[in-house]
Amino acid sequence: MFDIVSFIPRAIMQGIPLLFGCTGETISEKSGSLNLGIPGVMYVGGICGVIGAFLYEQSAGGNVNGFLAVLIPLLACLIGSLLMGLLFSLLTITLRVNQNVVGLAMTTFGVGVGNFFGGSLIKLTGSDVPSIALSATSKYFSKGLPFGGSGAFSKMFLSYGFLAYVAVIIAFVTAYILKRTRVGLQLRAVGENPATADAAGINITKYKYLATCIGCMVAGLGGLYYVMDYASGVWSNDAFGDRGWLAIALVIFTLWRPNIAVFASFLFGGLYILYLFIPTGGDMAVKELYKMLPYLVTIIVLIFTGMRNKRENQPPESLGLPYFREDR
Amino acid sequence: MGSNTPAVSMRNITKTFGTIVANDDVSLDIYKGEILSLLGENGSGKTTLMNMLSGIYFPDSGQISINGQPVTIASPREAFDHGIGMIHQHFKLVDVFTAAENIVLGLKEEGRLDLTRAGERIRKICDTYGFDVDPKQKIYNMSVSQKQTVEIVKVLYRGADILILDEPTAVLTPQETDKLFAVLRNMKKDGKTVVIITHKLHEVEAISDRVVVLRKGRYIGEMKTSETNAQEMTNMMVGREVALNIDRPAPVDPRPRIRVENLTVRSSDNVLKLDDVTFTAKAGEILGIAGISGCGQKELLEAIAGLQPVQSGSIRYINDDGTEENLVGKDPLKIADMGVSLSFVPEDRLGMGLVGSMDLTDNMMLRSFRSGKGIFTDRKTPRKLAEKVVEELEVNTPGVSTPVRRLSGGNVQKVLVGREIAASPTVLLSAYAVRGLDINSSYTIYELLNQQKKEGVAVVYVGEDLDVLLELCDRILVLCSGRVSGIVDGASADKNQVGMMMTRLGGGASDE
Numbered sequence: 001m002f003d004i005v006s007f008i009p010r011a012i013m014q015g016i017p018l019l020f021g022c023t024g025e026t027i028s029e030k031s032g033s034l035n036l037g038i039p040g041v042m043y044v045g046g047i048c049g050v051i052g053a054f055l056y057e058q059s060a061g062g063n064v065n066g067f068l069a070v071l072i073p074l075l076a077c078l079i080g081s082l083l084m085g086l087l088f089s090l091l092t093i094t095l096r097v098n099q100n101v102v103g104l105a106m107t108t109f110g111v112g113v114g115n116f117f118g119g120s121l122i123k124l125t126g127s128d129v130p131s132i133a134l135s136a137t138s139k140y141f142s143k144g145l146p147f148g149g150s151g152a153f154s155k156m157f158l159s160y161g162f163l164a165y166v167a168v169i170i171a172f173v174t175a176y177i178l179k180r181t182r183v184g185l186q187l188r189a190v191g192e193n194p195a196t197a198d199a200a201g202i203n204i205t206k207y208k209y210l211a212t213c214i215g216c217m218v219a220g221l222g223g224l225y226y227v228m229d230y231a232s233g234v235w236s237n238d239a240f241g242d243r244g245w246l247a248i249a250l251v252i253f254t255l256w257r258p259n260i261a262v263f264a265s266f267l268f269g270g271l272y273i274l275y276l277f278i279p280t281g282g283d284m285a286v287k288e289l290y291k292m293l294p295y296l297v298t299i300i301v302l303i304f305t306g307m308r309n310k311r312e313n314q315p316p317e318s319l320g321l322p323y324f325r326e327d328r
Numbered sequence: 329m330g331s332n333t334p335a336v337s338m339r340n341i342t343k344t345f346g347t348i349v350a351n352d353d354v355s356l357d358i359y360k361g362e363i364l365s366l367l368g369e370n371g372s373g374k375t376t377l378m379n380m381l382s383g384i385y386f387p388d389s390g391q392i393s394i395n396g397q398p399v400t401i402a403s404p405r406e407a408f409d410h411g412i413g414m415i416h417q418h419f420k421l422v423d424v425f426t427a428a429e430n431i432v433l434g435l436k437e438e439g440r441l442d443l444t445r446a447g448e449r450i451r452k453i454c455d456t457y458g459f460d461v462d463p464k465q466k467i468y469n470m471s472v473s474q475k476q477t478v479e480i481v482k483v484l485y486r487g488a489d490i491l492i493l494d495e496p497t498a499v500l501t502p503q504e505t506d507k508l509f510a511v512l513r514n515m516k517k518d519g520k521t522v523v524i525i526t527h528k529l530h531e532v533e534a535i536s537d538r539v540v541v542l543r544k545g546r547y548i549g550e551m552k553t554s555e556t557n558a559q560e561m562t563n564m565m566v567g568r569e570v571a572l573n574i575d576r577p578a579p580v581d582p583r584p585r586i587r588v589e590n591l592t593v594r595s596s597d598n599v600l601k602l603d604d605v606t607f608t609a610k611a612g613e614i615l616g617i618a619g620i621s622g623c624g625q626k627e628l629l630e631a632i633a634g635l636q637p638v639q640s641g642s643i644r645y646i647n648d649d650g651t652e653e654n655l656v657g658k659d660p661l662k663i664a665d666m667g668v669s670l671s672f673v674p675e676d677r678l679g680m681g682l683v684g685s686m687d688l689t690d691n692m693m694l695r696s697f698r699s700g701k702g703i704f705t706d707r708k709t710p711r712k713l714a715e716k717v718v719e720e721l722e723v724n725t726p727g728v729s730t731p732v733r734r735l736s737g738g739n740v741q742k743v744l745v746g747r748e749i750a751a752s753p754t755v756l757l758s759a760y761a762v763r764g765l766d767i768n769s770s771y772t773i774y775e776l777l778n779q780q781k782k783e784g785v786a787v788v789y790v791g792e793d794l795d796v797l798l799e800l801c802d803r804i805l806v807l808c809s810g811r812v813s814g815i816v817d818g819a820s821a822d823k824n825q826v827g828m829m830m831t832r833l834g835g836g837a838s839d840e
Contacts, residue, residue, distance in 0.1 A: 180441065181440070181441055182432075182437075182440075182441045185425075185429060185432075185433060185441060186433065186434065188422070188425075189422050189425070189433050189434075192422045192423070192424060192425070193420070193421070193422045193423070195420060196420040196421060196422055196430075196433070197422075197433070197434065198384075198404065199382075199384065199404045199414075199416070199420040200404065200420070200433045200434025200435075201403060201404045201405030201408060201434040202433070202434045311423065311424050311466070311468050312424055314424075317423065317424075325384065
C-alpha cells in the first residue's frame with residue numbers, strides 16, 4: 001500500500017530547497033541575468049549557515065538560545081549568498097562578462113568553497129565520520145508549527161520547519177509582485193527589453209543588481225534549509241547533490257512563475273523520493289531506474305517547452321545579454 | 329512660432345563616439361507650436377543630436393536650454409520632466425506587454441498599479457488626437473503602424489509638449505503616413521511642438537513649417553519650408569549637386585526569364601502566405617513588387633530562391649535557348665548555381681545574408697567558400713572582391729577586415745548588394761535594398777540595379793517607397809494579402825491607384 005501520509009511530507013521537504021532555488025533564479029532571470037551559479041550559491045548558502053551554527057554552538061556551549069540559534073546561521077547564509085550575488089552582478093552587469101561563463105565558474109567555485117570549509121570543520125571536530133552534526137541548532141530549524149497535532153492533516157501540512165513556510169510565502173509574494181506591481185512590471189521590462197526600460201527612465205543597473213542579489217539570497221536559503229532542516233543539521237561534502245541544477249530546470253518548467261513553482265517543486269520532490277515508496281522487492285536495479293525520474297521528467301519538460309509557441313511563455317527576451325546604453 | 333524665446337535651444341553641441349565625431353558644434357532652435365524637420369543623410373548625426381535632447385546620450389560639450397533656462401538632461405526621465413518625448417525609429421516597446429503596460433512603464437505615479445485607470449486616460453488621449461489604440465492588446469499582435477501609435481500615446485501620456493519622431497514614416501504605407509500626418513497636425517493645433525527626423529524630401533514639404541539640414545554631424549542651414557524646394561534641400565544635404573531623377577532606361581530585348589504560375593505557399597503554421605500567384609519576370613527589365621509589409625513579398629522571393637516550400641504551382645526558369653526548368657523542389661544551392669541570386673535586406677539588415685561579427689572578406693566567402701581547393705578555403709579571391717566592392721560602391725569602412733556589424737546600415741547594404749551582384753546573376757532578387765538608406769546611397773543602389781538590367785539580368789525589386797517603385801521599375805506587381813492585386817506599368821501607373829491596390833484586391837483598373 002502506498003503510504004501517502006508519509007510520502008507527502010517527504011516530497012515537500014525534498015521540494016523546498018528546489019523551490020527556494022527556483023524562486024531565486026526566477027527573480028534573477030526576470031531581470032535578464034541568467035545565473036547559472038545558483039547551484040554554487042545554494043551550496044555557499046548552506047555552508048555559511050553551517051559555519052554560523054558551528055561557531056555559535058561552540059561559543060554557547062551547553063545552553064543554546066533558540067532565537068540566536070536561528071538568527072546567526074540565517075544571517076550567515078544570507079550574507080554568504082549575497083556576496084555570491086554581488087560577485088555575479090559585478091562581473092556580468094558592471095563588467096559585462098559573459099553570464100554563462102561566470103555562472104558556471106561560480107558553481108564550481110561555490111561547491112569548492114563549500115567543500116573546503118565543510119572539510120575543515122569536519123577536521124576541527126575530529127569526528128570519525130566525514131560529516132558534521134549540528135543537532136542543537138537544527139532542532140530549532142525543524143520545529144513544526146506550534147498548533148500542529150499528530151493527525152494526518154497536521155503531519156502533511158503543519159509539521160515543517162519555519163523555512164518551508166517561508167519558501168512558499170516568498171514564492172507567492174514574488175509571483176504577486178511580478179504580476180501586479182509597478183516594481184514587477186519594471187523588473188520584467190528590464191529583462192525583456194532593457195533599451196526600452198532605459199528609455200522609460202528605469203535604472204537598469206539598479207534593478208539588475210537588486211534582482212540578482214535578492215535572487216541569490218533566496219536561493220541561498222535553499223541550501224540552509226537543506227542542511228538545517230532536511231538533513232537535520234548534518235553537513236557532509238557533496239551531499240547537496242544536483243538540486244541546484246534541478247532548481248534551474250524548474251524555472252523553465254514553471255514558465256518563470258513562482259506560484260506554479262510551489263506545486264512543481266513538490267512534484268519534483270515527490271519524483272525524487274518516489275523510489276523509496278514503490279515496492280521493488282530486493283531488486284536494486286529497478287530502484288536506480290526510479291531514481292532517474294526527476295531527470296527524465298526534466299528532459300521531457302524541456303522538450304515540451306521547446307515546442308511551445310506562446311510568447312508569454314518564452315524566457316525573458318534579453319536573458320543572458322549584457323546591456324550597455326551607448327552600445328552602437 | 330509666435331514667441332521669440334525658443335522652446336528648446338541647443339548651443340555648440342559636440343558628441344563623439346570613440347574617434348567618430350557624430351555631432352560637431354551644432355546649434356539649433358526649436359520654437360513652440362511648430363513642426364520642424366531635421367533633414368540629413370544617414371550618419372549625418374540627426375538621431376544622435378535628438379538622442380541628446382531625449383536623454384539617451386549626453387553631449388561632450390555644449391549647452392541645452394529649455395524655455396531660456398539652461399538645463400542638463402542626464403537621463404530619459406529628466407527629458408520627460410522637461411516635457412520632451414522621443415519616438416525612436418526602432419520602437420522601444422516590450423513585446424509581451426499590453427499597450428497599457430508599455431505606456432505606464434517607468435512612470436512614478438502615486439498608489440498601486442492601476443491599469444484600468446490608465447486605460448481610461450489612454451482612451452481620452454486617443455479621442456483628443458484621433459488615434460485608435462486598444463490598451464489591452466499585446467504589442468506582438470500589433471501592426472507596425474499600431475506600435476507607432478502606442479509609442480506616440482506613450483509620450484503624450486507623460487505629458488510631453490515636445491515630440492521628436494525619428495523617421496516615423498519609414499515603415500508606413502502611404503495611407504498610414506497620411507493618417508500620421510493628420511495626427512501631427514492635430515497636435516500642432518493643440519500647441520505641441522513636433523520635430524520629425526527624416527530624409528524624405530516630400531515629407532518635409534508635406535508636413536513641416538521649418539527645416540534644418542545636417543551633414544556629417546555639422547549644422548548646414550535652416551529655412552522655412554515654404555521658401556525652399558527639393559533641389560535646394562538635397563544639395564544642402566548632400567553637399568553637391570545631385571540629380572533627383574532615377575534613370576529608367578528602356579528595357580532592351582526583354583525575354584521571359586522566370587515564369588511563376590498559380591503559386592501557393594503556406595507558412596509553417598499553415599497560414600496562407602501566397603495564393604494563386606502568377607506572373608513573369610523578364611530578362612533586361614526591373615519588375616517591382618509593391619505591397620504592405622507581410623503581404624507575401626518575402627515568401628515569394630524565398631520560394632523562387634528555393635528557401636520556401638511550395639504547396640502548389642510552378643516556378644519555371646527559362647533558359648536563353650527557350651528550354652524551361654522547374655525550380656520548385658530544387659535545392660537552393662542548385663538554384664543559386666543557375667544564376668538566381670537573392671539579396672534580401674531584412675529589418676535588422678544583418679538577419680539574412682551577412683554575419684555581423686565576421687569581416688568583409690569572410691562575408692564575401694559565404695558565397696564562394698565551396699570553390700576552394702581541397703580542404704582549404706581560398707581567401708585571396710574574396711579579399712579582392714571585398715576590396716573591389718568597397719572601392720566601387722564607396723563603402724565607408726576602415727578596411728576589409730572590419731566586422732560588418734561595425735559599419736553603418738547603408739554600408740552594410742552596399743556590401744550585401746555588391747556581393748550578390750558580383751556573383752553575376754541572371755536573376756537578381758532584391759528586397760528592401762534601400763531600406764533606411766539616405767539619398768546618396770539609395771541612388772548608388774538604383775544605379776547598380778539599372779546596370780544589371782542593362783546587362784540583361786531579370787531584376788525583381790521589392791520596395792517600400794512607392795515613389796521609387798514608380799520611377800525605377802518597368803512593371804509593378806502589386807500584392808495584397810498574398811494575392812496578385814494587379815500588374816501595372818511603371819511609367820503610367822498612378823501612386824494613389826497602386827496604394828489602393830495594396831490594401832484592396834484589384835483596387836482599381838489593372839492593365840496587362
